[in-house]
Amino acid sequence: MSGLVVFDDSLRDAGFRIIAGVDEAGRGPLAGPVRAAAVVLPEGEHPLGIDDSKRLSARKRETVFAEILRSAVEVSVGVAWQDEIDEVNIRVASLRAMARAVGKLCVVPNLVLVDGKDLPGLQLPAVALAHADARSESVAAASIVAKVVRDALMCELHTAYPEYGFDRHKGYPTPEHLRKLSVFGPCPLHRRSFHGVG
Numbered sequence: 001m002s003g004l005v006v007f008d009d010s011l012r013d014a015g016f017r018i019i020a021g022v023d024e025a026g027r028g029p030l031a032g033p034v035r036a037a038a039v040v041l042p043e044g045e046h047p048l049g050i051d052d053s054k055r056l057s058a059r060k061r062e063t064v065f066a067e068i069l070r071s072a073v074e075v076s077v078g079v080a081w082q083d084e085i086d087e088v089n090i091r092v093a094s095l096r097a098m099a100r101a102v103g104k105l106c107v108v109p110n111l112v113l114v115d116g117k118d119l120p121g122l123q124l125p126a127v128a129l130a131h132a133d134a135r136s137e138s139v140a141a142a143s144i145v146a147k148v149v150r151d152a153l154m155c156e157l158h159t160a161y162p163e164y165g166f167d168r169h170k171g172y173p174t175p176e177h178l179r180k181l182s183v184f185g186p187c188p189l190h191r192r193s194f195h196g197v198g
Contacts, residue, residue, distance in 0.1 A: 004137040005046050011111060012043055016125075018073075020109035021138025022102060024094045025053070025146035029171030030181070030197050031164070031189040032154050033081045034090065036097035037145035040073040040107055041138050047071045052133040053143040058151070065148040068141050076104035077149055086193040095120040115139050161187045 008019055018040060026034040041047070049056075049064040056064065069075060078100025080093035088096075099120035102112055112126035113136050119128045129135065133143040151170050158167035163184055169177045171189070173196055181190075181197065190197045 004050060004135065004140055007135050008041070008137045011113075016111035017043060018107060018110045019136075019138045020102060020105060020107075020112045021115075021132070021136055021140070021142040022098050022112055022120075023053075023115040023133050023139050023143040023146050024097055025143070025150040026171070027090050027094055028173070030173050030177065030191055030194050031082065031166065031171035031187070032157060033079045033150070034085065034094050034097050035146050035150040035153070036078045036094065036101040037142040037149065038074075038076045038078075038098075038101040038105055038112075039068060039138055039141040039145055040075075040105065040109060041068075041141060042071065042073050045071055046137065047141070050137055050140050050144065052140050053147040054133075056144070061144050061148050064144055068145060072141070074105055074107050075145055076101050077145065078102075078104065082189055082191045085191050089193070090191075091118065113139050115143065157189060161189060164189075 020038045020040050022038045024034055024036040047067040053061055078097040080097040085093040112124050113132055114128045115132040116128055117130055119126050132139040154170040155167045164180045165176055186197050
């Protein structure tokens with residue numbers, strides 16, 4: 001049994017029977033939204049392949065994502081778009097996206113586990129835990145969902161702005177993206193407050 005499973009099971013043994021894992025994807029890109037996911041996994045069932053999304057290939061994430069959707073009690077997502085990021089900063093926008101994801105859950109968690117150092121404003125018992133996506137099965141599942149749905153959205157947005165190559169770099173500051181920015185300048189999807197965009 002993996003350490004991710006043991007961690008969540010120990011919390012359930014302590015009385016937190018319904019755990020919502022929460023994580024985000026998209027803090028670092030120069031373009032597009034930040035997306036967050038909240039995932040409630042069933043007690044006693046462990047979808048195969050769950051790990052921190054950063055440790056999985058894109059293909060593996062897609063496979064595990066489908067398994068999470070099949071077996072989860074509930075999955076919800078929240079978003080904060082680039083205009084909001086520019087208005088309030090990426091930290092606050094990420095927390096808002098997380099709060100929106102949790103707010104869409106129909107089940108009421110006994111505990112919300114959040115990856116990171118900060119908690120979004122929630123009226124529920126919650127714990128922020130650094131590197132929770134590498135420690136908790138529920139948070140690792142949320143990291144996969146957030147990453148897959150954000151990547152899929154950036155591929156959709158690519159059709160509106162194909163010259164930037166969003167389908168390849170997903171808005172992250174790769175050499176290709178920076179070259180495209182120098183040629184075309186920013187588009188409406190770019191975060192104007194981020195260094196390298198202006």
